[in-house]
Amino acid sequence: MPPIIEFTAPPLPHYIVSGSAVIPVGGKHPSRQNIGAFDLLVVEHGRLFIGEEGRDYEVTAGHALILRPDCYHYALEGCREDTLHHWLHFQLMGDWRVVEDEAYRHCGCSMTDKDVPGSISLPPFTATSYIVPLPQYTKLAQPQKIITLLNELVELNRNLHLDSVRLRQQALFQDVIVELSASSAPAGLPPQSACAEKAASYLREHYCESFSAQKLGESINFHPVYIARCMQKVFGCSPAVYLQRLRIEQAKLLLLQTDLTIERIAEQVGFNQAAYFTACFSKTEGMSPRKYRQRFTWNNE
Secondary structure, eight states, rough: OOOEEEEEEESEEEEEEEEEEEEEEEEOOOOOESSSSSSEEEEEEEEEEEEEETTEEEEEEEEEEEEESSSSSEEOOOSSSSSEEEEEEEEESSSEEOOOOHHHHHOOOOOOGSSTTTOOOOOOOOOEEEEEEEESSSEOOOHHHHHHHHHHHGGGGHHHHSSHHHHHHHHHHEEEHHHHHTTTTTTOHHHHHHHHHHHHHHHHTTTTTTOOOOHHHHTTTTTTTHHHHHHHHHSSHHHHHHHHHHHHHHHHHHHHHOOOOHHHHHHHHHHHHOHHHHHHHHHHHSHHHHHHHHTSGGGGO
């Protein structure tokens, strides 16, 4: 199975240039090596025959192929019919890696400790990273939508001297990325991932309420022991720890965005006692809630 290209955002992928072309019968896609940018190919009609690093692809209408910037790609044979395809070069400015499709679908996610709320103490309003999967070869979920976006990108090329147009191209390109990523989604999550995500969604919705493992289990129709096992595997912590970290993150926002008392904030995020809230907050953040607020108060008043 074709691999998945995973990248960490932010930063988001950067659009470089795009176009479209008809390759006549017998014509071939050019062979290139280490071009330094990703090359997205979307076939509107006809078919392309391309190889990369020992993998052979027959890219037919409604399908997309991403050629890597660090590999050798080559034509396997000429087109058997006139082939209209769209191409787009882009760069990933941050970290990325290639994951085999089978491994990706087996685990259902690529979560690490950084995905757990509060697992790393960050400054307020910091943009936290997340993983975006792109299938290297896929049947597009909405091919006409992507083709329309690619045509819009090409039409904007005539006004590239305007910064506003270049910004518009970047925005359109992000829509292309969203559509490509959606095409990589498996039909269903593995059972453990599905259970963990249901539990996390429930906790996020009810974080300010009293918590019990039994109540959580009854709400999402899983045994509490199974929920704990699934959350440990997917998020690296138990439901109780996940909930506490989530409550601390919500408390940090209230400390910065409101003038509510510490006692009132503790109550709003689900702590029954202000003293226990202060102890948990201090253990997680290395300072008391009051000290945390003072860091961002004028003259530390």
